[in-house]
Amino acid sequence: MTTTLQPKTKLPPSRHEFAEVVHRLEAGGAMVPDTPENLMQIVGIWKAYAVPMDFYWRDLLYIAEQVFLNPLPFFKYFISEEYLQRHNHYAGDDADLRIWRGEATVHPELKAFLERGETFKMPRLLHHLWHDRINMEFAEECMRAMLWHRGMGGQFDPYLDSEEYKQNADRAIRAYFRGNPLMLGLYRLFPDLFLEQCRQASYYANLGLFWEVMAPVFFEIYDRYLEGSIKTVKDAVDFLVNGIFAVAGRPIYHHVYIRGECYEIIPKSKGFMWLYEAALPYVEAVFYRTSPFRGTKSYNAQAHMIPDKQEDFHYGVLYADKFPIATAGIPPTLLAQDMLHFLPDFLVDYYRRHCRGEDDMLVQLGISFQRSMYTVTSAVFQALRAALLYPLDDPNPRHLWANRRFFEAQLDRFCRPEYGIRDAARLAYVQSPDYR
Amino acid sequence: MLSVLIAGPVLGALAVWLVRDPRQIRLLALVVSGLMVAWVGILLSRFDVTQPGMQMLETWTWLPNLGLNYRLGADGLAISLLALNALISWVVVYSTPVEVERPRLYYSLVLWASAGLAGAFAAQNVLLFVLFYELELVPLYFLIGIWGGPKREYAALKFLLYTAISGVLILIGCLALGWLSGRPDFDYPQVQATVARLGFGLQVTLLLVLLLGFGIKTPLVPLHTWLPDAYVEASPPVAMLLGGTVAKLGTYGLVRFGLELFPSVWAQLSPALAAWGTAGVLFGALTAIAQKDIKRMVAYSSIGHMGYVMMGTAVGTPLALVGAMAQMVSHGIILAILFHLVGLIERKVGTRELDVLNGLMNPLRGLPTVSSLLVLGGMASAGIPGMMGFVAEFLIFQGSYQVFPLLTLLCVLGTGLTAVYFVILLNRTCFGRLDNRTAYYPRVLLAEKVPALVLASLILFLGVQPRWLVQWNETTAQQLAVTQLASAPLTQSVSLLP
Numbered sequence: 001m002t003t004t005l006q007p008k009t010k011l012p013p014s015r016h017e018f019a020e021v022v023h024r025l026e027a028g029g030a031m032v033p034d035t036p037e038n039l040m041q042i043v044g045i046w047k048a049y050a051v052p053m054d055f056y057w058r059d060l061l062y063i064a065e066q067v068f069l070n071p072l073p074f075f076k077y078f079i080s081e082e083y084l085q086r087h088n089h090y091a092g093d094d095a096d097l098r099i100w101r102g103e104a105t106v107h108p109e110l111k112a113f114l115e116r117g118e119t120f121k122m123p124r125l126l127h128h129l130w131h132d133r134i135n136m137e138f139a140e141e142c143m144r145a146m147l148w149h150r151g152m153g154g155q156f157d158p159y160l161d162s163e164e165y166k167q168n169a170d171r172a173i174r175a176y177f178r179g180n181p182l183m184l185g186l187y188r189l190f191p192d193l194f195l196e197q198c199r200q201a202s203y204y205a206n207l208g209l210f211w212e213v214m215a216p217v218f219f220e221i222y223d224r225y226l227e228g229s230i231k232t233v234k235d236a237v238d239f240l241v242n243g244i245f246a247v248a249g250r251p252i253y254h255h256v257y258i259r260g261e262c263y264e265i266i267p268k269s270k271g272f273m274w275l276y277e278a279a280l281p282y283v284e285a286v287f288y289r290t291s292p293f294r295g296t297k298s299y300n301a302q303a304h305m306i307p308d309k310q311e312d313f314h315y316g317v318l319y320a321d322k323f324p325i326a327t328a329g330i331p332p333t334l335l336a337q338d339m340l341h342f343l344p345d346f347l348v349d350y351y352r353r354h355c356r357g358e359d360d361m362l363v364q365l366g367i368s369f370q371r372s373m374y375t376v377t378s379a380v381f382q383a384l385r386a387a388l389l390y391p392l393d394d395p396n397p398r399h400l401w402a403n404r405r406f407f408e409a410q411l412d413r414f415c416r417p418e419y420g421i422r423d424a425a426r427l428a429y430v431q432s433p434d435y436r
Numbered sequence: 437m438l439s440v441l442i443a444g445p446v447l448g449a450l451a452v453w454l455v456r457d458p459r460q461i462r463l464l465a466l467v468v469s470g471l472m473v474a475w476v477g478i479l480l481s482r483f484d485v486t487q488p489g490m491q492m493l494e495t496w497t498w499l500p501n502l503g504l505n506y507r508l509g510a511d512g513l514a515i516s517l518l519a520l521n522a523l524i525s526w527v528v529v530y531s532t533p534v535e536v537e538r539p540r541l542y543y544s545l546v547l548w549a550s551a552g553l554a555g556a557f558a559a560q561n562v563l564l565f566v567l568f569y570e571l572e573l574v575p576l577y578f579l580i581g582i583w584g585g586p587k588r589e590y591a592a593l594k595f596l597l598y599t600a601i602s603g604v605l606i607l608i609g610c611l612a613l614g615w616l617s618g619r620p621d622f623d624y625p626q627v628q629a630t631v632a633r634l635g636f637g638l639q640v641t642l643l644l645v646l647l648l649g650f651g652i653k654t655p656l657v658p659l660h661t662w663l664p665d666a667y668v669e670a671s672p673p674v675a676m677l678l679g680g681t682v683a684k685l686g687t688y689g690l691v692r693f694g695l696e697l698f699p700s701v702w703a704q705l706s707p708a709l710a711a712w713g714t715a716g717v718l719f720g721a722l723t724a725i726a727q728k729d730i731k732r733m734v735a736y737s738s739i740g741h742m743g744y745v746m747m748g749t750a751v752g753t754p755l756a757l758v759g760a761m762a763q764m765v766s767h768g769i770i771l772a773i774l775f776h777l778v779g780l781i782e783r784k785v786g787t788r789e790l791d792v793l794n795g796l797m798n799p800l801r802g803l804p805t806v807s808s809l810l811v812l813g814g815m816a817s818a819g820i821p822g823m824m825g826f827v828a829e830f831l832i833f834q835g836s837y838q839v840f841p842l843l844t845l846l847c848v849l850g851t852g853l854t855a856v857y858f859v860i861l862l863n864r865t866c867f868g869r870l871d872n873r874t875a876y877y878p879r880v881l882l883a884e885k886v887p888a889l890v891l892a893s894l895i896l897f898l899g900v901q902p903r904w905l906v907q908w909n910e911t912t913a914q915q916l917a918v919t920q921l922a923s924a925p926l927t928q929s930v931s932l933l934p
């Protein structure tokens with residue numbers, strides 16, 4: 001059953017290839033059809049995503065702040081208790097802005113999983129070696145996508161090339177390797193190498209701070225869905241848009257703690273904001289671009305199988321192949337494996353009833369994840385439209401036309417014939433409930 | 437003893453008409469065919485591999501005035517093919533979908549065909565052989581014509597016409613053998629003695645008639661044109677029966693009625709026969725490469741592999757003959773697994789088109805076990821070491837190289853071409869990406885995999901333990917080769933010495 005959203009626009013129907021989607025966006029909805037089944041999948045998978053994300057952001061910050069430039073970071077995924085208990089700034093009683101009504105420390109389901117895994121209780125090293133753990137490799141791949149696709153706008157990325165950043169990094173590097181003549185000698189010989197590692201650590205911090213916000217947002221949407229206050233996909237989009245604006249100004253920074261002393265490589269005072277320096281680059285890098293996944297299929301750049309320009313890359317989750325072979329820019333199997341542990345019961349029941357049941361649950365939840373990310377992208381569209389353009393119920397038709405041109409321009413990214421983007425984008429697929 | 441292999445399926449074919457429930461019909465057919473496998477196991481355990489000549493002889497004078505006696509026996513060649521027939525029959529019954537239409541008629545016909553094939557392989561009387569030869573033709577015509585694909589009627593009629601002509605030619609040849617003896621006795625030893633007394637020209641004529649007859653059945657190029665249609669239009673289980681066992685009736689006839697009855701003429705014609713076999717190898721492989729339908733590709737591969745049998749039989753050295761006989765069994769099992777897997781793919785994916793199939797190795801939504809077994813079947817068919825296909829082809833090449841080096845090298849080239857088309861098939865079918873739009877294939881149940889798993893186990897076991905494949909034939913091959921060399925003029929015999 002589709003919940004029909006009545007477009008409030010007074011404009012004639014769009015003639016865009018995805019006209020129905022344009023109309024849905026103009027009515028405040030999402031690119032995904034607003035059906036109870038879609039809502040159930042989207043909200044359920046957000047919860048399953050948010051639990052490992054609660055680990056991702058803690059470990060990303062742990063790596064950025066504590067592991068930093070450790071040349072042999074074997075234990076970077078062995079997060080300290082301090083970081084597990086670190087209070088999320090958007091959950092708990094002492095939150096800066098309480099988005100989720102739950103606890104600020106590690107999520108109970110995550111805590112239980114970290115202790116027992118999917119096997120049984122054993123030393124953490126054995127869980128790690130058995131791969132019975134949260135796959136931080138996925139989070140790092142997202143971070144690398146942001147690092148590699150530099151120059152996506154904002155002030156954060158140019159700052160990494162500034163003299164101020166280099167001086168801050170230099171102080172931190174020298175402090176970190178104090179008493180280690182070998183590493184200091186290497187630093188003298190190859191300063192750019194260490195600086196680049198420092199930039200990477202800054203992106204660890206950037207992504208960690210981004211996800212610190214998103215995890216409680218997803219938890220809260222899930223709780224509200226269970227309570228019945230979120231009834232449609234549009235409700236979920238509205239919640240996301242409101243959340244985006246509420247935390248838009250959250251500072252993005254990079255602090256390193258060396259022997260108890262804090263080194264501010266990117267100080268909060270620089271005024272880098274969550275929305276422009278983390279959220280938008282993240283969406284651009286991870287949802288759209290990323291890079292050809294190191295899977296079983298090889299890409300031949302000389303045969304123009306890979307776009308010449310990085311901004312034309314289209315290997316992100318919005319284009320991802322649902323089968324775990326190549327084409328998707330992020331290692332989808334690892335994320336799917338992480339989400340599998342935390343699926344709500346109603347979603348498990350739903351997957352059992354379709355396709356091959358438990359045998360291909362990883363594929364089914366991957367497609368739900370793709371639907372949910374189209375919804376997040378829709379919220380970003382709506383947030384940008386609200387920030388840069390006009391209200392959806394604006395009485396001025398010229399303003400409505402501007403809104404439409406904005407939405408259509410966003411959808412054009414899924415329709416470009418070059419590099420086969422039109423075929424690669426899954427926007428047309430997610431319109432159908434049979435896409436599983 | 438051997439009569440059980442004929443009487444069992446016949447009784448089973450009659451008994452299925454007493455049962456109503458389709459599942460019970462299938463169960464009954466499975467039990468009967470399974471008992472035949474067990475019985476063949478007993479026969480194999482009692483078979484003396486060191487003894488040349490026929491064993492387990494059964495004789496019953498039937499129509500003495502016509503020279504038609506119910507005389508059965510088995511040498512190494514016959515016992516191998518009887519075992520193959522029992523196994524393939526069981527696999528055919530097992531792999532038939534439970535929901536097959538008109539199950540009583542279907543299973544009855546399969547069992548009739550199995551009985552006819554067992555009778556033909558065990559017959560020690562020429563007329564009895566022809567009788568059984570014709571007996572299996574009728575059920576196969578209906579099996580293709582009723583349960584086949586869209587062009588089943590055309591394919592069945594073509595099969596009927598070709599095989600009927602084949603039967604007529606064989607009948608003419610056999611009757612001529614009886615008439616020429618001056619008294620109506622069609623038992624094999626008597627016929628063999630008669631042929632030895634015939635002039636060279638008459639022997640050549642009779643051999644050519646029989647070669648044509650069995651060449652159609654095998655089939656040999658250019659008498660093969662019924663095969664692609666019949667194999668492709670037949671349902672996968674029936675295609676397994678056709679390629680796995682029925683085609684062996686042709687190669688069996690080439691050895692039994694060609695090499696064994698006409699050794700000296702065979703020796704004279706062996707270069708031409710070997711060239712004929714080589715042409716089949718190359719034609720089958722090259723034509724298979726050009727196919728877009730995986731079932732048709734497997735069908736053409738069968739033509740190529742029958743060429744190896746012809747090559748080994750034409751050479752006539754003990755080693756080549758052991759290889760040719762092993763190739764009959766090996767090809768039967770490999771072709772059965774390939775047709776079974778192709779049938780599963782068609783049933784689950786809904787197509788056999790190479791240009792449409794892709795990525796079936798995908799572990800979550802593809803058919804990974806089926807794909808893995810298809811890779812194994814393809815490797816076995818291409819003669820990869822460690823599998824039974826290699827054993828048979830290697831023995832043929834070892835036995836034929838000293839006699840016909842150039843033709844042998846061309847056959848080796850044929851194995852390379854076999855690898856080419858199987859790489860094409862496997863690459864397009866199993867590897868690559870599944871299509872996001874279409875990949876909602878039903879899973880393959882364990883029960884559906886069982887036939888392929890059984891056949892794959894045999895392919896691997898007989899590949900690493902080839903003695904279990906060749907020990908039955910060694911003495912028979914030695915005897916056939918010795919017979920040939922002793923009967924052939926010295927000048928020709930020397931050229932055949934390994």
